[in-house]
Amino acid sequence: MTDAALLATAAGATVDAPSAHAIFRILDTRVGVISASVGLLRQWSAEYAEFRARPGPAEVTVAVGSSSDTDRPSPGEAAVIVDGIVRLWDGADELFPPLWAPPLDRELQLRGAAVGRAGHAVLLLAEPDEAITRLAVATALHGAWLLAYGLVPVDPDDLLVVPYPKALTLSRQTLEDLGIDLAHPALVPFRTAAGGIEWYAQPDALLGSCWSRVAAEASAMVFLEPGDAGRGARLQELRPREALARLTANLLRMPADFQAGMDALVRLCGRTPAYRLLAGPPGHAARLLEDSLLA
Amino acid sequence: MRRPAVERRLGGDGVLLDLVGRAMYLLNPTALAVWELCDGGRTAEEVVAGLARRYRVPEATAAPGCLAALAFLEAADLLVGAEG
Numbered sequence: 001m002t003d004a005a006l007l008a009t010a011a012g013a014t015v016d017a018p019s020a021h022a023i024f025r026i027l028d029t030r031v032g033v034i035s036a037s038v039g040l041l042r043q044w045s046a047e048y049a050e051f052r053a054r055p056g057p058a059e060v061t062v063a064v065g066s067s068s069d070t071d072r073p074s075p076g077e078a079a080v081i082v083d084g085i086v087r088l089w090d091g092a093d094e095l096f097p098p099l100w101a102p103p104l105d106r107e108l109q110l111r112g113a114a115v116g117r118a119g120h121a122v123l124l125l126a127e128p129d130e131a132i133t134r135l136a137v138a139t140a141l142h143g144a145w146l147l148a149y150g151l152v153p154v155d156p157d158d159l160l161v162v163p164y165p166k167a168l169t170l171s172r173q174t175l176e177d178l179g180i181d182l183a184h185p186a187l188v189p190f191r192t193a194a195g196g197i198e199w200y201a202q203p204d205a206l207l208g209s210c211w212s213r214v215a216a217e218a219s220a221m222v223f224l225e226p227g228d229a230g231r232g233a234r235l236q237e238l239r240p241r242e243a244l245a246r247l248t249a250n251l252l253r254m255p256a257d258f259q260a261g262m263d264a265l266v267r268l269c270g271r272t273p274a275y276r277l278l279a280g281p282p283g284h285a286a287r288l289l290e291d292s293l294l295a
Numbered sequence: 296m297r298r299p300a301v302e303r304r305l306g307g308d309g310v311l312l313d314l315v316g317r318a319m320y321l322l323n324p325t326a327l328a329v330w331e332l333c334d335g336g337r338t339a340e341e342v343v344a345g346l347a348r349r350y351r352v353p354e355a356t357a358a359p360g361c362l363a364a365l366a367f368l369e370a371a372d373l374l375v376g377a378e379g
Contacts, residue, residue, distance in 0.1 A: 241308045241321050248319060258317045259301060266303045266310050 017067060025053040026097045027153055027162065029104050032058030033096065039069030044096050046188050046200045050165035050211060051097075060104065062096050072193065099151070100253060107153035107162060108261055109252040112224075114148040114161050115139045115294070116212060120219035121147050121161040122293050124277075125250045130174045131224055131279060137168065137178055137207065138286030144294055145212035146203050156255065156264035159271075160215035167200040175199070180206070218272045220293045221247065224285075227278030233285040235275045235292055243274030296335035296375045311373065320371055322364075329364040333374055339365060 020041045024031045030053060035041040041064075045052065059082070066077040075091030080098045093100045099109055112125035113136040124139075126132050128150055140146050148164035155162055167188075175182060186205035189197050204210045223246045227233060238246070247265055255261020275293075279285045301312040309327030311320040322330060325346070332345045342365065347357035368374045 240306045244305060244310065245321060254317060259312060259314055262310075262312050262319050263301075263303065266305055270305055 017065070021055075023053045023055055023058060024048055024051040024097070026051050027099075027104050027107055027164075029060060030056065030058045031097055031104070032061040033064070034061065035064040036067040037064050037069055037073070040064060040066075040072070043190055046190065047167050047169075048097070049167060049202060060098060060101055062098060064095075102256065105253075105256040106156070108156055108255055108264055110152040110154060110247070111250045111252055112148075112152050113146070113150070114152045114164075114216075114218075115144040115289075116147050116161075116216050116219075117144055117294050119214070119216050121216035122289065123152055123161065123218055123221045124224060125152070125221060125246070126224035127250075128169075130171055131226075133168060133170060133174055134177055135224065135279070135285050135289070137170075137174075137203070138283060139289055139294070140203055140207050141178075142286060142290045142294075144290070145210065147212045147216055149203075151252065154218070154264065154268065155215070156257070156260050159218065159264060159268050161218050162215050163211065163213050165211040165213075167202055168206065170199045170201060172197075218268065221268075221272050221274040222289070222293070223250070223274070223276045225276050225278055227280040227285075231278075231280055233280035233288045234278045235288060236278070238274040238276055240269045240274070243272075244269040246274075246276075297330065297333050298373050298375050300373060302330070313371075313373065316372070318371075320373065325360045326364040326367060329361055330368060330373070333365075333368065 017036045019034050019036050020038050022033045022041055022045060033041055033044065061081040062078065063081065064073055064078045066073040073095065076088055078089040078095055080087050080089060080101050082101050089095050098104060110125055111127055112123060113132055114121045114123050115136060116122060124132055124135055136146060136149060147161055149168060150166040151164050153162040153164055184206065186201045187199040189199050192198055221243060244265060247269060277285055301314060303310040307324050309322035309330065311322060328346055328349055329342060332342045337345065343354055343358050343361045346361045347354040350357060
């Protein structure tokens with residue numbers, strides 16, 4: 001299928017519409033993007049800069065027919081093509097990366113971030129928000145490696161945490177909390193869907209720390225919960241069944257192979273210590289993690 | 296009769312994977328024992344008696360927890376057909 005035909009598949013596109021192209025390598029899968037919207041591809045390229053790959057064939061293709069540089073495509077204005085099968089995007093799932101499309105759906109997909117040292121990873125699990133970003137960045141400032149951000153993929157066979165170097169998304173408040181100047185050269189501003197301004201940043205440019213590119217064994221699972229700002233951060237150990245309930249709640253989606261995925265979750269909870277972290281004031285939680293789980 | 300499900304152990308607890316409904320259930324040790332006793336050949340009273348024997352307690356002591364576990368398993372459609 002030609003690029004023009006791919007684009008024409010998405011409603012609203014014309015066959016001769018100009019398009020921008022890029023290849024990303026995500027979870028060991030080559031994902032191509034053909035986009036009539038330059039602005040959208042520019043944003044994805046900033047957010048997933050570490051995933052960009054050399055040109056070549058793609059196993060999964062995302063085609064965006066909408067040419068608007070400011071508005072996200074509406075359902076039907078984009079399509080995802082796998083093995084020659086075209087699926088019009090209906091807006092129910094994230095368009096990019098299409099983690100719901102095979103073979104990207106193989107890993108367990110947990111919400112959160114992962115930090116580590118010496119081949120071991122500590123999973124920080126929670127709905128992506130400022131708290132998890134602050135904790136991941138503060139931990140990296142203490143010298144830990146960042147292994148995954150925004151999503152923590154876990155291989156269901158060997159239970160290794162797979163690197164996922166998505167750019168940090170930082171709000172003004174988070175930057176202020178971390179003492180990072182808004183004019184820092186590593187910050188790339190973008191407009192949010194709600195109309196506000198936030199920033200992308202690569203941790204190595206922002207913090208001087210680096211991504212770890214090597215899959216790591218999970219040494220601890222930490223579930224973030226809001227704490228009392230008046231009290232210090234606290235770690236409370238969880239029983240395996242409590243960890244399993246929380247882990248399941250942090251799944252981005254049910255694994256494609258349900259039994260293999262659930263078996264993997266049970267094995268992970270059976271062998272990995274789990275804690276709930278009551279965060280407390282900014283900075284306390286990172287020091288606690290450093291002293292208790294990363295030392 | 297138990298609906299087909301895959302059983303796993305996690306510490307002292309049980310995990311049931313309902314492959315048809317794509318759901319997972321955490322069972323405490325009592326519920327796990329009740330699940331194991333629901334082999335399709337026992338009435339509810341016999342399950343209570345079996346649980347009492349297993350934990351070496353009077354049936355009256357075992358009954359409330361056992362019936363609660365049976366109710367949970369039935370509500371989750373993990374048991375097919377009435378157990379007496």
